[in-house]
Amino acid sequence: MKLKMSKNSLFAILLRSPWWISMVLVAVFALASGALLPAPYVPFGVMGALPFFVIGIIAAWRQWHAPSPARVAEALGRAGAMSWRDFASAIEQAFGRQGYAVTRLNSAAADFRLVKGERITLVSGKRWKAASHGVDALRDLVAAQAAQGAHQSIYISLGEVTDNARRFAQAQGIELISGNGLAQLISDKNSL
Template identity: 35%
Template sequence: MARRTSQSDQNLDDLLDVLCLVPWWMGPPLIFLVWWLLHDLVPTLATDYWPGRDHELAKPGIQLLTTMSVTFSPVIAGVVGLVWVVALLKKMGRSRRLERQTGIESIRSLSWREFELLLGEAFRRQRYMVEDTGGVADGGVDLILSRRGQVTLVQAKQWKARKVGVKIVRELFGVQISRQAHDAIVVTSGDYTREARQFAASNGVKLVDGPVLERMIADVQRSGRVQPTPKTRSSSTKTATAAANPRCPKCGKPMVQRVAQRGANAGQAFWGCSGYPSCRATRRVG
């Protein structure tokens, strides 16, 4: 059950999330801007431009507003500065976690929460805006990625002893359809069952297994400590090939190859939209 938070706690959390997304150097200018708005701009607007400022009844209220704004300006700016420092430390921690990975075994040794944070940092380095839901969103979505107006849902499964089954993939696909997300990705440090891979291939859900994940971390890591094995490179090549599938002419989503089950073209391969059933566009193979 998710922990309940007060409105003030939620506002601080939102500010922390924003500061985690912006470059570190924007912190000091933002702190100064908050102080200037409260210390200088608000008093000026209140005394010079407030409607009815010359009325005797309005003067005490304007004076109180001006006094409080000036008095609390360093306090509020200080709170913003403190949150910025926390955000900076948080970003440094995420970066160190990714840089110290040495391969798939070190990734598998992470806790489920550390695993989610690692993925979030890896996607940020791919220029995604990342929202960390903590797994409380519909369908167990752990990360929501945004880039160029397109939304991708990510579910992370830090399963070391067993394979990810088709139920997980099917549930995420259902959430993708209901939320009209552009893509859906399931990431695990292990592997998938055959049924899960078949369902994902038929519906355009992207699967990232241990070897492909290792390659993904290596591609964004600056320290170069992860050295993918030849098997990993082969898996990554397959993933890149899948990404080259044609785009749907109607909605722009990637198309997946399917086989007609009935009708005049039964048994023949064709390209179908990965957004099915919301989009039923098809095209011939070849």
């Protein structure tokens, strides 16, 4: 089960930041607790730093396992050079490795139907090579999601998503996968 958190919450910001920032906050909590609290209460003050410590560990793990910028650029370059058939196969394999049952769709709005347990997700990626992505394709994806009773939608792109499209996607709960996210999705010894 994937928990949703606001992109502007402190913990979400710390997860996107270098791991050591969370660890600095842990040190600040510990030092402030030692300096400001009576000795019997210092352990309780230090325990207030526990969430920041956990976030720091998660951020460090993610950053350690993230592909290097050179690997991201290489994966995106290869994806941009692919035909739709090859790119669709790479996407299908990537979601299959994540445990989804993947069905290709013959639809203008969505290219794949992912099923995992009871959850249905529609994926649109056919326009992945477009230089810029606007709201129109996202509106079509939302309409297809409603028509098929899907729980969520994913939009895949190599190019830039406009600010309006990004706001629309956030308002509609569409996950945008591009850049590092796309490279991580398709970079595997079994794909590309």
